[in-house]
Structure formats: structure tokens, C-alpha cells
Amino acid sequence: MSLLTTIRKNIPPVHREGYPFIAIAAVITLALLMVSTFFGMLALGLTIWTALFFRDPARVxxxxxxxxxxxxxxxxxxxxxxxxxxxxxxxxxxxxxxxxxxxxxxxxxxxxxxxxxxxxxxxxxxxxxxxxxxxxxxxxxxxxxxxxxxxxxxxxxxxxxxxxxxxxxxxxxxxxxxxxxxxxxxxxxxxxxxxxxxxxxxxxxxxxxxxxxxxxxxxxxxxxxxxxxxxxx
Structure with missing residues (x-):
């Protein structure tokens, strides 16, 4: 099984409604990482949480x-x-x-x-x-x-x-x-x-x-x- 297949199988997709929020959080994370590792990592955690919030797994x-x-x-x-x-x-x-x-x-x-x-x-x-x-x-x-x-x-x-x-x-x-x-x-x-x-x-x-x-x-x-x-x- 390829790495890409493994990722697709174990990480649910994100609904398109979440794209703008994830993008904003990612930009903030990059900006903070340039000035503070501590606050940058906090922002990274927020970005990950935002992506998880908008996850849209398949259901049976x-x-x-x-x-x-x-x-x-x-x-x-x-x-x-x-x-x-x-x-x-x-x-x-x-x-x-x-x-x-x-x-x-x-x-x-x-x-x-x-x-x-x-x-x-x-x-x-x-x-x-x-x-x-x-x-x-x-x-x-x-x-x-x-x-x-x-x-x-x-x-x-x-x-x-x-x-x-x-x-x-x-x-x-x-x-x-x-x-x-x-x-x-x-x-x-x-x-x-x-x-x-x-x-x-x-x-x-x-x-x-x-x-x-x-x-x-x-x-x-x-x-x-x-x-x-x-x-x-």
C-alpha cells in the first residue's frame, strides 16, 4: 500500500466550507513562526484543530x-x-x-x-x-x-x-x-x-x-x- 493511499484511508477529507478558515489559520501560523516559535506552535495547533473540525468522513x-x-x-x-x-x-x-x-x-x-x-x-x-x-x-x-x-x-x-x-x-x-x-x-x-x-x-x-x-x-x-x-x- 502506497503512502498516499494510507493517508487517504486514515485521514478523512475536509469539507470545502473549511478551506478559507484553514487557509487563514495557516497564514497566521507562518507569520507567527517567523517571530516566535512558541506562539507559532500554538497557532499550528489551532490550524490542525480547524482542519479536524471541518473533516467530512464517509459514512455507511x-x-x-x-x-x-x-x-x-x-x-x-x-x-x-x-x-x-x-x-x-x-x-x-x-x-x-x-x-x-x-x-x-x-x-x-x-x-x-x-x-x-x-x-x-x-x-x-x-x-x-x-x-x-x-x-x-x-x-x-x-x-x-x-x-x-x-x-x-x-x-x-x-x-x-x-x-x-x-x-x-x-x-x-x-x-x-x-x-x-x-x-x-x-x-x-x-x-x-x-x-x-x-x-x-x-x-x-x-x-x-x-x-x-x-x-x-x-x-x-x-x-x-x-x-x-x-x-x-
Whole structure:
């Protein structure tokens, strides 16, 4: 195996959204190294961290009909019944909400929790509380999507956190996405909420670690033992 192949296999690619930040950090590092080895090495560490933050590894998504996968890497921070954001016009009664909290060391590329058409995208400006707080769902800057599926609409809301100041969307209303496909990114620590239709069978618990596009968090179908395909993306 060649050195280049080994590097490609063990070091995940960086998402293009990270290129400007990595370039800025690299320039600062070079400038500091010319005047101070100590501060230059600190800047080098920051540059490496920036590259890791924007990493975008491939994921293997189970494709069986009815499965809901995690939209984000992180910890299942809360499972509760809650009203979806008003701007989504998703439901006027509480729905099952699964929240995934991402710290600054997690992969921050977000992936579709289900296969379906993006029926609505609604952005709302807000403040920047710690994304792990329950009130962050109401007060923080956020970007919500509704996925239309054969089992009913599924809401997915990106929430900016205390450090995060930018929610990036890769998709538009009307697009068809498969479960596990990339739909957005949040910079520097944040949270993603998934709102599920009534009767959904939950398969995770609070405190569990989740991997975007791979960890199955719920199942719309009550039938078991069905064949499951996988997609690498």
C-alpha cells in the first residue's frame, strides 16, 4: 500500500466550507513562526484543530424503509415531547423530539435523518445560548427543514450554539434527499433537533453517542427482520 493511499484511508477529507478558515489559520501560523516559535506552535495547533473540525468522513447509511438516522455526530442530549418551532408550521401539538448535541471536537457536517422531499426550509435569527440548554430550541439562531416522507413529515432543526455563529445550508426547498446525505453544517459547537411523527418507535436513549448518517435513532415501521441495504457517502 502506497503512502498516499494510507493517508487517504486514515485521514478523512475536509469539507470545502473549511478551506478559507484553514487557509487563514495557516497564514497566521507562518507569520507567527517567523517571530516566535512558541506562539507559532500554538497557532499550528489551532490550524490542525480547524482542519479536524471541518473533516467530512464517509459514512455507511442503512437504507431500509422506515429507519431514521442521526443527523449529527454527538451525544443524544435530550429526548422529550415538544412543540416544533413555529416558523416550520409542522404541528400545533407536541411531537417526539430527539436532540443531538455537538461539541467542538465532533464532525459538524449534518446529514438527512430520513429519505424524502424537502418541503420547507425556515431560518430564524436569534441569540447564542449554550446549545445544550432546553431554551436554546426557542431562543437561539436556527434553520429548520421539513422532510416529507411516506410516514409523515419529519422536522430537522439546526441550532447555533454559544460558539457557533454560522449555519450553512447545502439544499433548497423541493430537493429530494436520501437518508444520510449531507444537507448542511454548523460552525463551532451546536445542536440538531429531530421532530418525529406520533407512534414512531424510538431506538436510542439520552446519553448515547450518535454518528451522523449511521446511528439509527428511530423506526417508523413496526415490522422487523426486513432486509437492509447500505450506502456509503
Amino acid at each position: 447509511t442503512p437504507l431500509r424503509d422506515g429507519l431514521v438516522v442521526s443527523p449529527a455526530d454527538g451525544v443524544i442530549s435530550q429526548i422529550t415531547m415538544a412543540l416544533p418551532p413555529r416558523e416550520l408550521d409542522l404541528s400545533d401539538v407536541p411531537l417526539l423530539r430527539v436532540s443531538v448535541f455537538m461539541n467542538v471536537f465532533n464532525v459538524h457536517v449534518n446529514r438527512a435523518p430520513v429519505s424524502g422531499r424537502i418541503e420547507r426550509i425556515a431560518y430564524k435569527a436569534g441569540i447564542f445560548l449554550n446549545a445544550d440548554l432546553d431554551k436554546a430550541s426557542e431562543d437561539n439562531e436556527r434553520n429548520g427543514l421539513i422532510f416529507r416522507t411516506s410516514y409523515g413529515p419529519v422536522g430537522c432543526v439546526q441550532i447555533a450554539g454559544l460558539i457557533a455563529r454560522r449555519i450553512v445550508s447545502f439544499v433548497r426547498e423541493g430537493e429530494e434527499l436520501g437518508a444520510g446525505e449531507r444537507f448542511g453544517l454548523i460552525r463551532f459547537g451546536s445542536r440538531v433537533d429531530v421532530y418525529l411523527p406520533a407512534g414512531t418507535r424510538l431506538l436510542v436513549a439520552e446519553g448515547q453517542l450518535a454518528t451522523a448518517g449511521e446511528t439509527v435513532i428511530a423506526d417508523f415501521s413496526a415490522q422487523g427482520g426486513r432486509e437492509t441495504a447500505f450506502r456509503v457517502s
